[in-house]
Amino acid sequence: MGPVRTCVGCRSTGPRSVLLRTVVGTGTAGEPAVVVDVGRRMPGRGAWLHPELHCLELAERRRAFPRALRHAGPLDVTPVREHLERG
Known part of the structure; x- marks a missing residue:
């Protein structure tokens, strides 16, 4: 089955191959953002998410990204939302 990861949105586990890895990067305005x-090779701590808008919304509501990525302060999730909407 391979490595198993937990989605930061819905908290269910799944194989790494079906989840998106997200890390702290830089947004369009230069602010810290989730990208x-x-x-799956960028440096830094990663957080895993099912590629569904529902899981992204759950993660936002739970404020899961700053906690999972160990980042103090708010993070912009617009790059992840745009990636999911593009399909």
Whole structure:
């Protein structure tokens, strides 16, 4: 089955191959933002998310990204939302 990860949105587990890895990066205005690590090779701590808007909304509501990524302060999730909407 391979490595198993937990979605920060719905808190269910799944194989790493079906989840998106997200890391802290830089947003369009230069502020800290959650970005999708498409190649799963970016440096830094990662948080895993099902590629569904529902899980993203749950993670936002629970304020899961700053906690999972160990980042003090708010994080912009717009890059992840745009990635999911593009499909």
